[in-house]
Amino acid sequence: MESNKNQVRRSSCNSTSNSRRQSLTAQLTRTARRFSAALAPQLIKLDPLPILQNYEMLNIRLTNVTQLQAAIQRYIIKNGVSFSPIDFEVTDENDMRVLRISLHPEEMILSEGTRKILSITFDDSDPDECGTVIATIKHPISGMRIFEFLKLPSSNIIQIASHVDQCDRCQIKLISNSIFNSFTICSCFFARTKWEFIKENKIYAFIRYNGTFFDENSLRLEWVPQADNELRLIVIAFGMTQMVRDVFPSLSHIINEYNQKKIGKFLYD
Incomplete structure:
Protein backbone atom coordinates (compact mmCIF):
# COMPACT_ATOMS: atom_id res chain seq x y z
CA MET A 1 0.00 0.00 0.00
CA GLU A 2 2.82 2.37 0.99
CA SER A 3 4.66 1.42 -2.19
CA ASN A 4 1.66 2.43 -4.30
CA LYS A 5 1.52 5.82 -2.53
CA ASN A 6 5.23 6.41 -3.22
CA GLN A 7 4.74 5.56 -6.88
CA VAL A 8 1.84 8.00 -7.08
CA ARG A 9 3.95 10.73 -5.44
CA ARG A 10 6.90 10.08 -7.81
CA SER A 11 4.57 10.08 -10.79
CA SER A 12 3.02 13.33 -9.63
CA CYS A 13 6.46 14.93 -9.08
CA ASN A 14 7.68 13.79 -12.48
CA SER A 15 4.54 15.15 -14.10
CA THR A 16 4.96 18.49 -12.32
CA SER A 17 8.65 18.64 -13.26
CA ASN A 18 7.90 17.86 -16.90
CA SER A 19 5.17 20.45 -16.93
CA ARG A 20 7.54 23.07 -15.53
CA ARG A 21 10.21 22.19 -18.08
CA GLN A 22 7.69 22.43 -20.91
CA SER A 23 6.44 25.74 -19.57
CA LEU A 24 9.99 27.09 -19.31
CA THR A 25 10.81 25.85 -22.82
CA ALA A 26 7.68 27.47 -24.21
CA GLN A 27 8.51 30.71 -22.42
CA LEU A 28 12.07 30.71 -23.77
CA THR A 29 10.79 29.95 -27.25
CA ARG A 30 8.34 32.86 -27.12
CA THR A 31 11.08 35.16 -25.84
CA ALA A 32 13.45 34.04 -28.59
CA ARG A 33 10.76 34.62 -31.22
CA ARG A 34 10.03 38.10 -29.91
CA PHE A 35 13.76 38.86 -29.83
CA SER A 36 14.21 37.56 -33.38
CA ALA A 37 11.20 39.50 -34.63
CA ALA A 38 12.61 42.68 -33.15
CA LEU A 39 16.19 42.04 -34.21
CA ALA A 40 15.79 40.43 -37.65
CA PRO A 41 14.65 43.57 -39.52
CA GLN A 42 17.78 45.35 -38.29
CA LEU A 43 20.00 42.56 -39.62
CA ILE A 44 18.58 42.34 -43.15
CA LYS A 45 18.90 45.99 -44.13
CA LEU A 46 21.56 48.67 -43.98
CA ASP A 47 21.27 51.29 -41.29
CA PRO A 48 20.86 54.82 -42.68
CA LEU A 49 23.95 57.00 -42.74
CA PRO A 50 22.55 60.53 -42.26
CA ILE A 51 25.91 62.23 -42.81
CA LEU A 52 25.67 61.41 -46.53
CA GLN A 53 22.77 63.83 -46.91
CA ASN A 54 25.24 66.65 -46.25
CA TYR A 55 27.20 65.95 -49.45
CA GLU A 56 26.48 65.94 -53.15
CA MET A 57 30.02 64.88 -54.05
CA LEU A 58 32.60 62.60 -52.43
CA ASN A 59 35.90 61.00 -53.42
CA ILE A 60 37.36 57.54 -52.79
CA ARG A 61 41.13 57.21 -52.78
CA LEU A 62 43.95 54.97 -51.61
CA THR A 63 45.40 56.14 -48.30
CA ASN A 64 48.78 54.42 -48.22
CA VAL A 65 50.39 53.19 -51.43
CA THR A 66 53.00 51.27 -49.40
CA GLN A 67 50.29 48.84 -48.23
CA LEU A 68 49.30 48.20 -51.84
CA GLN A 69 52.90 47.66 -52.94
CA ALA A 70 53.49 45.21 -50.08
CA ALA A 71 50.48 43.09 -51.11
CA ILE A 72 51.55 43.02 -54.76
CA GLN A 73 55.17 42.27 -53.90
CA ARG A 74 54.18 39.38 -51.63
CA TYR A 75 52.03 37.92 -54.40
CA ILE A 76 54.75 38.22 -57.06
CA ILE A 77 57.62 36.90 -54.94
CA LYS A 78 55.89 34.30 -52.76
CA ASN A 79 52.59 33.76 -54.57
CA GLY A 80 50.96 34.88 -51.33
CA VAL A 81 47.30 35.84 -51.52
CA SER A 82 46.89 36.93 -47.90
CA PHE A 83 47.83 40.51 -47.12
CA SER A 84 47.61 43.07 -44.34
CA PRO A 85 44.65 45.47 -44.52
CA ILE A 86 44.88 48.12 -47.23
CA ASP A 87 43.33 51.44 -46.25
CA PHE A 88 41.19 53.71 -48.40
CA GLU A 89 39.18 56.77 -47.44
CA VAL A 90 36.10 58.68 -48.53
CA THR A 91 36.77 62.42 -48.56
CA ASP A 92 34.79 65.57 -49.28
CA GLU A 93 35.65 68.32 -51.77
CA ASN A 94 38.08 69.81 -49.23
CA ASP A 95 39.94 66.48 -48.85
CA MET A 96 38.56 66.00 -45.35
CA ARG A 97 37.94 62.38 -44.38
CA VAL A 98 34.27 61.43 -44.09
CA LEU A 99 34.42 57.61 -44.01
CA ARG A 100 37.09 54.94 -43.74
CA ILE A 101 37.53 51.83 -45.91
CA SER A 102 39.63 48.77 -45.14
CA LEU A 103 40.34 46.05 -47.69
CA HIS A 104 41.03 42.51 -46.44
CA PRO A 105 41.46 39.37 -48.58
CA GLU A 106 37.98 38.15 -47.60
CA GLU A 107 36.05 41.45 -47.55
CA MET A 108 36.10 45.23 -47.90
CA ILE A 109 34.64 47.20 -44.97
CA LEU A 110 33.14 50.70 -44.89
CA SER A 111 33.22 52.37 -41.47
CA GLU A 112 32.22 55.63 -39.83
CA GLY A 113 34.67 55.99 -36.98
CA THR A 114 34.57 52.64 -35.19
CA ARG A 115 31.09 51.72 -36.49
CA LYS A 116 30.94 49.34 -39.43
CA ILE A 117 28.43 50.43 -42.08
CA LEU A 118 28.62 47.59 -44.60
CA SER A 119 30.98 45.02 -46.05
CA ILE A 120 31.60 43.89 -49.61
CA THR A 121 32.71 40.50 -50.87
CA PHE A 122 33.98 39.92 -54.39
CA ASP A 123 32.32 36.95 -55.98
CA ASP A 124 33.00 36.81 -59.71
CA SER A 125 30.69 33.82 -59.82
CA ASP A 126 30.33 31.74 -62.95
CA PRO A 127 28.00 33.52 -65.39
CA ASP A 128 24.52 32.16 -66.02
CA GLU A 129 21.53 33.29 -68.07
CA CYS A 130 20.87 36.10 -65.56
CA GLY A 131 24.41 37.46 -65.58
CA THR A 132 27.51 37.49 -63.38
CA VAL A 133 27.59 38.60 -59.75
CA ILE A 134 30.71 40.74 -59.41
CA ALA A 135 30.27 41.80 -55.78
CA THR A 136 27.86 41.50 -52.85
CA ILE A 137 26.93 44.06 -50.20
CA LYS A 138 26.51 42.42 -46.79
CA HIS A 139 25.25 43.48 -43.39
CA PRO A 140 28.29 44.24 -41.20
CA ILE A 141 27.00 42.26 -38.19
CA SER A 142 24.85 39.41 -39.49
CA GLY A 143 26.82 38.91 -42.70
CA MET A 144 23.52 38.54 -44.57
CA ARG A 145 23.49 39.49 -48.24
CA ILE A 146 21.63 42.75 -48.84
CA PHE A 147 22.41 43.67 -52.46
CA GLU A 148 24.28 42.19 -55.39
CA PHE A 149 25.95 43.91 -58.33
CA LEU A 150 24.83 41.74 -61.25
CA LYS A 151 26.49 42.32 -64.63
CA LEU A 152 23.95 41.54 -67.31
CA PRO A 153 24.98 39.27 -70.20
CA SER A 154 26.48 40.91 -73.31
CA SER A 155 25.99 44.45 -72.06
CA ASN A 156 27.62 47.30 -70.17
CA ILE A 157 24.81 47.34 -67.62
CA ILE A 158 25.02 46.27 -63.99
CA GLN A 159 21.80 45.55 -62.11
CA ILE A 160 21.53 46.27 -58.38
CA ALA A 161 19.52 43.32 -57.08
CA SER A 162 18.07 43.17 -53.56
CA HIS A 163 18.09 40.00 -51.46
CA VAL A 164 15.59 41.48 -49.01
CA ASP A 165 12.56 42.38 -51.11
CA GLN A 166 13.61 40.95 -54.50
CA CYS A 167 13.20 44.41 -56.05
CA ASP A 168 15.83 45.94 -58.30
CA ARG A 169 17.00 49.35 -57.06
CA CYS A 170 18.46 50.79 -60.24
CA GLN A 171 20.84 50.07 -63.09
CA ILE A 172 24.44 51.14 -63.51
CA LYS A 173 25.40 51.94 -67.08
CA LEU A 174 28.98 52.15 -68.26
CA ILE A 175 29.44 54.98 -70.76
CA SER A 176 32.27 56.51 -72.76
CA ASN A 177 32.21 60.29 -72.95
CA SER A 178 33.62 61.95 -76.08
CA ILE A 179 35.03 64.79 -73.99
CA PHE A 180 36.87 62.26 -71.83
CA ASN A 181 38.18 60.62 -75.02
CA SER A 182 39.73 63.88 -76.21
CA PHE A 183 41.44 64.57 -72.91
CA THR A 184 42.69 60.99 -72.68
CA ILE A 185 44.39 61.29 -76.08
CA CYS A 186 46.40 64.29 -74.90
CA SER A 187 47.19 62.52 -71.59
CA CYS A 188 45.35 65.05 -69.46
CA PHE A 189 43.00 62.51 -67.93
CA PHE A 190 43.61 59.13 -66.37
CA ALA A 191 40.63 57.38 -67.96
CA ARG A 192 37.38 58.10 -69.76
CA THR A 193 35.21 55.58 -67.92
CA LYS A 194 32.03 56.77 -66.27
CA TRP A 195 29.22 54.87 -64.55
CA GLU A 196 25.70 56.30 -64.40
CA PHE A 197 23.08 55.19 -61.86
CA ILE A 198 19.74 55.20 -63.65
CA LYS A 199 16.31 54.75 -62.11
CA GLU A 200 13.03 55.23 -63.98
CA ASN A 201 14.98 56.69 -66.92
CA LYS A 202 16.55 59.37 -64.72
CA ILE A 203 20.22 59.68 -63.76
CA TYR A 204 20.47 59.90 -59.98
CA ALA A 205 24.23 59.56 -59.57
CA PHE A 206 27.45 58.86 -61.39
CA ILE A 207 31.02 57.77 -60.72
CA ARG A 208 34.06 58.73 -62.76
CA TYR A 209 37.80 58.86 -62.42
CA ASN A 210 38.96 61.98 -60.66
CA GLY A 211 40.63 63.34 -63.74
CA THR A 212 44.15 64.67 -63.54
CA PHE A 213 47.39 62.86 -62.81
CA PHE A 214 47.44 64.40 -59.35
CA ASP A 215 44.39 62.31 -58.41
CA GLU A 216 44.77 59.48 -60.89
CA ASN A 217 44.08 56.74 -58.34
CA SER A 218 40.81 58.10 -57.02
CA LEU A 219 37.14 58.08 -57.98
CA ARG A 220 34.65 60.94 -57.84
CA LEU A 221 31.09 60.16 -56.71
CA GLU A 222 28.21 62.56 -57.33
CA TRP A 223 24.44 62.36 -56.87
CA VAL A 224 21.43 64.61 -57.25
CA PRO A 225 19.79 66.09 -54.12
CA GLN A 226 16.80 63.76 -54.62
CA ALA A 227 18.96 60.63 -54.21
CA ASP A 228 17.87 58.82 -51.05
CA ASN A 229 20.23 57.58 -48.36
CA GLU A 230 20.13 53.96 -49.50
CA LEU A 231 21.11 54.90 -53.05
CA ARG A 232 24.00 57.02 -51.78
CA LEU A 233 25.26 54.04 -49.78
CA ILE A 234 24.98 51.85 -52.88
CA VAL A 235 26.94 54.40 -54.92
CA ILE A 254 44.94 38.60 -55.84
CA ILE A 255 41.49 38.42 -54.22
CA ASN A 256 40.24 36.05 -56.93
CA GLU A 257 43.24 33.80 -56.28
CA TYR A 258 42.52 33.96 -52.55
CA ASN A 259 38.91 32.87 -53.13
CA GLN A 260 39.97 30.03 -55.44
CA LYS A 261 42.45 28.70 -52.89
CA LYS A 262 39.86 28.95 -50.15
CA ILE A 263 37.39 26.94 -52.24
CA GLY A 264 40.05 24.35 -53.07
CA LYS A 265 40.99 23.96 -49.41
CA PHE A 266 37.33 23.49 -48.49
CA LEU A 267 36.86 20.79 -51.14
CA TYR A 268 39.95 18.78 -50.18
CA ASP A 269 39.71 19.08 -46.38
Whole structure:
Protein backbone atom coordinates (compact mmCIF):
# COMPACT_ATOMS: atom_id res chain seq x y z
CA MET A 1 0.00 0.00 0.00
CA GLU A 2 2.82 2.37 0.99
CA SER A 3 4.66 1.42 -2.19
CA ASN A 4 1.66 2.43 -4.30
CA LYS A 5 1.52 5.82 -2.53
CA ASN A 6 5.23 6.41 -3.22
CA GLN A 7 4.74 5.56 -6.88
CA VAL A 8 1.84 8.00 -7.08
CA ARG A 9 3.95 10.73 -5.44
CA ARG A 10 6.90 10.08 -7.81
CA SER A 11 4.57 10.08 -10.79
CA SER A 12 3.02 13.33 -9.63
CA CYS A 13 6.46 14.93 -9.08
CA ASN A 14 7.68 13.79 -12.48
CA SER A 15 4.54 15.15 -14.10
CA THR A 16 4.96 18.49 -12.32
CA SER A 17 8.65 18.64 -13.26
CA ASN A 18 7.90 17.86 -16.90
CA SER A 19 5.17 20.45 -16.93
CA ARG A 20 7.54 23.07 -15.53
CA ARG A 21 10.21 22.19 -18.08
CA GLN A 22 7.69 22.43 -20.91
CA SER A 23 6.44 25.74 -19.57
CA LEU A 24 9.99 27.09 -19.31
CA THR A 25 10.81 25.85 -22.82
CA ALA A 26 7.68 27.47 -24.21
CA GLN A 27 8.51 30.71 -22.42
CA LEU A 28 12.07 30.71 -23.77
CA THR A 29 10.79 29.95 -27.25
CA ARG A 30 8.34 32.86 -27.12
CA THR A 31 11.08 35.16 -25.84
CA ALA A 32 13.45 34.04 -28.59
CA ARG A 33 10.76 34.62 -31.22
CA ARG A 34 10.03 38.10 -29.91
CA PHE A 35 13.76 38.86 -29.83
CA SER A 36 14.21 37.56 -33.38
CA ALA A 37 11.20 39.50 -34.63
CA ALA A 38 12.61 42.68 -33.15
CA LEU A 39 16.19 42.04 -34.21
CA ALA A 40 15.79 40.43 -37.65
CA PRO A 41 14.65 43.57 -39.52
CA GLN A 42 17.78 45.35 -38.29
CA LEU A 43 20.00 42.56 -39.62
CA ILE A 44 18.58 42.34 -43.15
CA LYS A 45 18.90 45.99 -44.13
CA LEU A 46 21.56 48.67 -43.98
CA ASP A 47 21.27 51.29 -41.29
CA PRO A 48 20.86 54.82 -42.68
CA LEU A 49 23.95 57.00 -42.74
CA PRO A 50 22.55 60.53 -42.26
CA ILE A 51 25.91 62.23 -42.81
CA LEU A 52 25.67 61.41 -46.53
CA GLN A 53 22.77 63.83 -46.91
CA ASN A 54 25.24 66.65 -46.25
CA TYR A 55 27.20 65.95 -49.45
CA GLU A 56 26.48 65.94 -53.15
CA MET A 57 30.02 64.88 -54.05
CA LEU A 58 32.60 62.60 -52.43
CA ASN A 59 35.90 61.00 -53.42
CA ILE A 60 37.36 57.54 -52.79
CA ARG A 61 41.13 57.21 -52.78
CA LEU A 62 43.95 54.97 -51.61
CA THR A 63 45.40 56.14 -48.30
CA ASN A 64 48.78 54.42 -48.22
CA VAL A 65 50.39 53.19 -51.43
CA THR A 66 53.00 51.27 -49.40
CA GLN A 67 50.29 48.84 -48.23
CA LEU A 68 49.30 48.20 -51.84
CA GLN A 69 52.90 47.66 -52.94
CA ALA A 70 53.49 45.21 -50.08
CA ALA A 71 50.48 43.09 -51.11
CA ILE A 72 51.55 43.02 -54.76
CA GLN A 73 55.17 42.27 -53.90
CA ARG A 74 54.18 39.38 -51.63
CA TYR A 75 52.03 37.92 -54.40
CA ILE A 76 54.75 38.22 -57.06
CA ILE A 77 57.62 36.90 -54.94
CA LYS A 78 55.89 34.30 -52.76
CA ASN A 79 52.59 33.76 -54.57
CA GLY A 80 50.96 34.88 -51.33
CA VAL A 81 47.30 35.84 -51.52
CA SER A 82 46.89 36.93 -47.90
CA PHE A 83 47.83 40.51 -47.12
CA SER A 84 47.61 43.07 -44.34
CA PRO A 85 44.65 45.47 -44.52
CA ILE A 86 44.88 48.12 -47.23
CA ASP A 87 43.33 51.44 -46.25
CA PHE A 88 41.19 53.71 -48.40
CA GLU A 89 39.18 56.77 -47.44
CA VAL A 90 36.10 58.68 -48.53
CA THR A 91 36.77 62.42 -48.56
CA ASP A 92 34.79 65.57 -49.28
CA GLU A 93 35.65 68.32 -51.77
CA ASN A 94 38.08 69.81 -49.23
CA ASP A 95 39.94 66.48 -48.85
CA MET A 96 38.56 66.00 -45.35
CA ARG A 97 37.94 62.38 -44.38
CA VAL A 98 34.27 61.43 -44.09
CA LEU A 99 34.42 57.61 -44.01
CA ARG A 100 37.09 54.94 -43.74
CA ILE A 101 37.53 51.83 -45.91
CA SER A 102 39.63 48.77 -45.14
CA LEU A 103 40.34 46.05 -47.69
CA HIS A 104 41.03 42.51 -46.44
CA PRO A 105 41.46 39.37 -48.58
CA GLU A 106 37.98 38.15 -47.60
CA GLU A 107 36.05 41.45 -47.55
CA MET A 108 36.10 45.23 -47.90
CA ILE A 109 34.64 47.20 -44.97
CA LEU A 110 33.14 50.70 -44.89
CA SER A 111 33.22 52.37 -41.47
CA GLU A 112 32.22 55.63 -39.83
CA GLY A 113 34.67 55.99 -36.98
CA THR A 114 34.57 52.64 -35.19
CA ARG A 115 31.09 51.72 -36.49
CA LYS A 116 30.94 49.34 -39.43
CA ILE A 117 28.43 50.43 -42.08
CA LEU A 118 28.62 47.59 -44.60
CA SER A 119 30.98 45.02 -46.05
CA ILE A 120 31.60 43.89 -49.61
CA THR A 121 32.71 40.50 -50.87
CA PHE A 122 33.98 39.92 -54.39
CA ASP A 123 32.32 36.95 -55.98
CA ASP A 124 33.00 36.81 -59.71
CA SER A 125 30.69 33.82 -59.82
CA ASP A 126 30.33 31.74 -62.95
CA PRO A 127 28.00 33.52 -65.39
CA ASP A 128 24.52 32.16 -66.02
CA GLU A 129 21.53 33.29 -68.07
CA CYS A 130 20.87 36.10 -65.56
CA GLY A 131 24.41 37.46 -65.58
CA THR A 132 27.51 37.49 -63.38
CA VAL A 133 27.59 38.60 -59.75
CA ILE A 134 30.71 40.74 -59.41
CA ALA A 135 30.27 41.80 -55.78
CA THR A 136 27.86 41.50 -52.85
CA ILE A 137 26.93 44.06 -50.20
CA LYS A 138 26.51 42.42 -46.79
CA HIS A 139 25.25 43.48 -43.39
CA PRO A 140 28.29 44.24 -41.20
CA ILE A 141 27.00 42.26 -38.19
CA SER A 142 24.85 39.41 -39.49
CA GLY A 143 26.82 38.91 -42.70
CA MET A 144 23.52 38.54 -44.57
CA ARG A 145 23.49 39.49 -48.24
CA ILE A 146 21.63 42.75 -48.84
CA PHE A 147 22.41 43.67 -52.46
CA GLU A 148 24.28 42.19 -55.39
CA PHE A 149 25.95 43.91 -58.33
CA LEU A 150 24.83 41.74 -61.25
CA LYS A 151 26.49 42.32 -64.63
CA LEU A 152 23.95 41.54 -67.31
CA PRO A 153 24.98 39.27 -70.20
CA SER A 154 26.48 40.91 -73.31
CA SER A 155 25.99 44.45 -72.06
CA ASN A 156 27.62 47.30 -70.17
CA ILE A 157 24.81 47.34 -67.62
CA ILE A 158 25.02 46.27 -63.99
CA GLN A 159 21.80 45.55 -62.11
CA ILE A 160 21.53 46.27 -58.38
CA ALA A 161 19.52 43.32 -57.08
CA SER A 162 18.07 43.17 -53.56
CA HIS A 163 18.09 40.00 -51.46
CA VAL A 164 15.59 41.48 -49.01
CA ASP A 165 12.56 42.38 -51.11
CA GLN A 166 13.61 40.95 -54.50
CA CYS A 167 13.20 44.41 -56.05
CA ASP A 168 15.83 45.94 -58.30
CA ARG A 169 17.00 49.35 -57.06
CA CYS A 170 18.46 50.79 -60.24
CA GLN A 171 20.84 50.07 -63.09
CA ILE A 172 24.44 51.14 -63.51
CA LYS A 173 25.40 51.94 -67.08
CA LEU A 174 28.98 52.15 -68.26
CA ILE A 175 29.44 54.98 -70.76
CA SER A 176 32.27 56.51 -72.76
CA ASN A 177 32.21 60.29 -72.95
CA SER A 178 33.62 61.95 -76.08
CA ILE A 179 35.03 64.79 -73.99
CA PHE A 180 36.87 62.26 -71.83
CA ASN A 181 38.18 60.62 -75.02
CA SER A 182 39.73 63.88 -76.21
CA PHE A 183 41.44 64.57 -72.91
CA THR A 184 42.69 60.99 -72.68
CA ILE A 185 44.39 61.29 -76.08
CA CYS A 186 46.40 64.29 -74.90
CA SER A 187 47.19 62.52 -71.59
CA CYS A 188 45.35 65.05 -69.46
CA PHE A 189 43.00 62.51 -67.93
CA PHE A 190 43.61 59.13 -66.37
CA ALA A 191 40.63 57.38 -67.96
CA ARG A 192 37.38 58.10 -69.76
CA THR A 193 35.21 55.58 -67.92
CA LYS A 194 32.03 56.77 -66.27
CA TRP A 195 29.22 54.87 -64.55
CA GLU A 196 25.70 56.30 -64.40
CA PHE A 197 23.08 55.19 -61.86
CA ILE A 198 19.74 55.20 -63.65
CA LYS A 199 16.31 54.75 -62.11
CA GLU A 200 13.03 55.23 -63.98
CA ASN A 201 14.98 56.69 -66.92
CA LYS A 202 16.55 59.37 -64.72
CA ILE A 203 20.22 59.68 -63.76
CA TYR A 204 20.47 59.90 -59.98
CA ALA A 205 24.23 59.56 -59.57
CA PHE A 206 27.45 58.86 -61.39
CA ILE A 207 31.02 57.77 -60.72
CA ARG A 208 34.06 58.73 -62.76
CA TYR A 209 37.80 58.86 -62.42
CA ASN A 210 38.96 61.98 -60.66
CA GLY A 211 40.63 63.34 -63.74
CA THR A 212 44.15 64.67 -63.54
CA PHE A 213 47.39 62.86 -62.81
CA PHE A 214 47.44 64.40 -59.35
CA ASP A 215 44.39 62.31 -58.41
CA GLU A 216 44.77 59.48 -60.89
CA ASN A 217 44.08 56.74 -58.34
CA SER A 218 40.81 58.10 -57.02
CA LEU A 219 37.14 58.08 -57.98
CA ARG A 220 34.65 60.94 -57.84
CA LEU A 221 31.09 60.16 -56.71
CA GLU A 222 28.21 62.56 -57.33
CA TRP A 223 24.44 62.36 -56.87
CA VAL A 224 21.43 64.61 -57.25
CA PRO A 225 19.79 66.09 -54.12
CA GLN A 226 16.80 63.76 -54.62
CA ALA A 227 18.96 60.63 -54.21
CA ASP A 228 17.87 58.82 -51.05
CA ASN A 229 20.23 57.58 -48.36
CA GLU A 230 20.13 53.96 -49.50
CA LEU A 231 21.11 54.90 -53.05
CA ARG A 232 24.00 57.02 -51.78
CA LEU A 233 25.26 54.04 -49.78
CA ILE A 234 24.98 51.85 -52.88
CA VAL A 235 26.94 54.40 -54.92
CA ILE A 236 29.74 54.36 -52.34
CA ALA A 237 29.68 50.54 -52.27
CA PHE A 238 30.00 50.38 -56.05
CA GLY A 239 32.81 52.93 -55.89
CA MET A 240 34.58 50.68 -53.40
CA THR A 241 34.07 47.74 -55.76
CA GLN A 242 35.54 49.64 -58.70
CA MET A 243 38.57 50.75 -56.70
CA VAL A 244 39.49 47.07 -56.55
CA ARG A 245 38.23 45.88 -59.92
CA ASP A 246 39.04 48.85 -62.14
CA VAL A 247 41.46 51.26 -60.46
CA PHE A 248 43.74 48.61 -58.94
CA PRO A 249 43.01 45.42 -60.95
CA SER A 250 46.04 43.68 -59.44
CA LEU A 251 44.11 43.62 -56.14
CA SER A 252 41.15 42.03 -57.90
CA HIS A 253 43.45 39.32 -59.27
CA ILE A 254 44.94 38.60 -55.84
CA ILE A 255 41.49 38.42 -54.22
CA ASN A 256 40.24 36.05 -56.93
CA GLU A 257 43.24 33.80 -56.28
CA TYR A 258 42.52 33.96 -52.55
CA ASN A 259 38.91 32.87 -53.13
CA GLN A 260 39.97 30.03 -55.44
CA LYS A 261 42.45 28.70 -52.89
CA LYS A 262 39.86 28.95 -50.15
CA ILE A 263 37.39 26.94 -52.24
CA GLY A 264 40.05 24.35 -53.07
CA LYS A 265 40.99 23.96 -49.41
CA PHE A 266 37.33 23.49 -48.49
CA LEU A 267 36.86 20.79 -51.14
CA TYR A 268 39.95 18.78 -50.18
CA ASP A 269 39.71 19.08 -46.38
